[in-house]
Amino acid sequence: xxxxxxxxxxxxxxxxxxxxxxxxxxxxxxxxxxxxxxxxxxxxxxxxxxxxxxxxxxxxxxxxxxxxxxxxxxxxxxxxxxxxxxxxxxxxxxxxxxxxxxxxxxxxxxxxxxxxxxxxxxxxxxxxxxxxxxxxxxxxxxxxxxxxxxxxxxxxxxxxxxxxxxxxxxxxxxxxxxxxxxxxxxxxxxxxxxxxxxxxxxxxxxxxxxxxxxxxxxxxxxxxxxxxxxxxxxxxxxxxxxxxxxxxxxx
Amino acid sequence: xxxxxxxxxxxxxxxxxxxxxxxxxxxxxxxxxxxxxxxxxxxxxxxxxxxxxxxxxxxxxxxxxxxxxxxxxxxxxxxxxxxxxxxxxxxxxxxxxxxxxxxxxxxxxxxxxxxxxxxxxxxxxxxxxxxxxxxxxxxxxxxxxxxxxxxxxxxxxxxxxxxxxxxxxxxxxxxxxxxxxxxxxxxxxxxxxxxxxxxx
Ligand SMILES: C[S@@+](CC[C@H](N)C(=O)[O-])C[C@H]1O[C@@H](n2cnc3c(N)ncnc32)[C@H](O)[C@@H]1O
Numbered sequence: 001x002x003x004x005x006x007x008x009x010x011x012x013x014x015x016x017x018x019x020x021x022x023x024x025x026x027x028x029x030x031x032x033x034x035x036x037x038x039x040x041x042x043x044x045x046x047x048x049x050x051x052x053x054x055x056x057x058x059x060x061x062x063x064x065x066x067x068x069x070x071x072x073x074x075x076x077x078x079x080x081x082x083x084x085x086x087x088x089x090x091x092x093x094x095x096x097x098x099x100x101x102x103x104x105x106x107x108x109x110x111x112x113x114x115x116x117x118x119x120x121x122x123x124x125x126x127x128x129x130x131x132x133x134x135x136x137x138x139x140x141x142x143x144x145x146x147x148x149x150x151x152x153x154x155x156x157x158x159x160x161x162x163x164x165x166x167x168x169x170x171x172x173x174x175x176x177x178x179x180x181x182x183x184x185x186x187x188x189x190x191x192x193x194x195x196x197x198x199x200x201x202x203x204x205x206x207x208x209x210x211x212x213x214x215x216x217x218x219x220x221x222x223x224x225x226x227x228x229x230x231x232x233x234x235x236x237x238x239x240x241x242x243x244x245x246x247x248x249x250x251x
Numbered sequence: 252x253x254x255x256x257x258x259x260x261x262x263x264x265x266x267x268x269x270x271x272x273x274x275x276x277x278x279x280x281x282x283x284x285x286x287x288x289x290x291x292x293x294x295x296x297x298x299x300x301x302x303x304x305x306x307x308x309x310x311x312x313x314x315x316x317x318x319x320x321x322x323x324x325x326x327x328x329x330x331x332x333x334x335x336x337x338x339x340x341x342x343x344x345x346x347x348x349x350x351x352x353x354x355x356x357x358x359x360x361x362x363x364x365x366x367x368x369x370x371x372x373x374x375x376x377x378x379x380x381x382x383x384x385x386x387x388x389x390x391x392x393x394x395x396x397x398x399x400x401x402x403x404x405x406x407x408x409x410x411x412x413x414x415x416x417x418x419x420x421x422x423x424x425x426x427x428x429x430x431x432x433x434x435x436x437x438x439x440x441x442x443x444x445x446x447x448x449x450x451x
Contacts, residue, residue, distance in 0.1 A: 050257060056311065058313070
């Protein structure tokens with residue numbers, strides 16, 4: 001009989017060692033970093049911009065505050081955060097992957113965003129920031145890639161100020177059967193092909209489709225947030241639940 | 252997520268596209284940077300928040316912090332906002348309500364409405380100089396014709412409204428139409444009478 005290693009986790013549908021997952025995820029994002037933004041637009045038909053906009057509207061972020069855009073990748077949320085908090089505020093773009101950080105930094109500098117943004121390579125599970133530091137933490141399409149989600153949630157809770165908010169934007173469980181059927185077809189048949197066509201990388205997008213399936217559904221994630229201490233936790237289904245925004249407060 | 256988000260997204264995109272074409276707008280934005288302006292348009296009953304930065308204007312539909320200036324107005328008054336003389340008139344007519352820095356409101360209106368774009372140069376980039384020139388020559392000519400038509404109207408800035416009026420019939424036209432209907436009615440009655448007469 002095969003011995004099951006003590007700590008295993010899902011990499012998409014393949015079960016792998018936890019150490020290895022970090023490496024594999026890194027590989028995926030190294031290989032898509034350069035074409036990441038274009039792929040986002042094509043694969044979501046541009047709708048990811050509306051999901052992110054909704055997230056910003058729910059953030060309650062104000063002038064002068066501090067925000068952390070965790071797993072921020074190419075920095076879509078960071079750009080908006082930076083303009084909202086202004087020069088008296090601060091935004092940290094943190095990502096585990098330095099290729100994504102580099103693409104993000106180049107993109108934001110190009111757009112004239114400078115001064116109040118810092119770039120930090122960090123693992124969501126062990127955030128290198130002081131306790132009670134941020135007013136808002138966002139993690140958009142990042143949590144599903146994190147190996148130990150409970151640990152990441154606890155780490156986020158620690159760095160949030162009392163009164164601060166966590167926003168999790170992530171693929172979730174579609175509300176209706178037909179949507180879910182169409183969505184399955186799209187993500188397993190069309191998505192990897194498009195990935196091959198545009199980024200010449202079907203494996204990474206196969207991973208994307210599989211990692212979405214393994215991610216906890218709306219209620220489960222809400223429970224996970226409550227468990228580490230978040231209060232007034234709620235979620236909003238976007239695009240019929242294909243994506244959900246979870247919001248929780250630390251008091 | 253609602254239609255509101257979509258509306259904000261479209262508004263923000265088109266606003267910033269226009270701003271990009273106008274080279275002077277960056278300087279104006281720099282002066283207004285870090286200001287957040289809330290506007291409630293009477294027609295929509297919805298407040299939008301405009302976050303101004305050197306890079307662009309961001310449009311939010313929720314903002315929980317302090318707003319530097321809060322404006323309540325009718326869409327049609329936006330253009331008059333930058334005109335000092337009209338301001339009191341607008342407020343008196345209840346078309347406008349400002350809480351906060353009035354000057355800021357005016358500068359913002361200026362930023363939104365005085366957009367100085369060299370359309371001809373822009374179009375020339377796309378379709379070539381000769382065609383672009385021809386196109387704008389025709390447009391200007393058309394424009395002049397329209398302007399001549401409305402010369403005697405007091406305020407030709409409002410040509411939009413006038414054009415609208417032009418679509419809906421003028422009172423004389425309505426009267427004329429009614430006359431025609433009456434006439435046809437009469438003719439029908441006559442015809443009916445004649446047919447009846449032939450029957451007997
Ligand atoms: C799909 S991208 C999302 C990027 C961006 N937030 C967006 O919405 O466009 C996911 C990002 O999560 C990062 N990531 C994966 N695991 C992470 C971890 N444990 N800690 C921090 N970032 C992580 C990846 O490097 C990648 O940049």
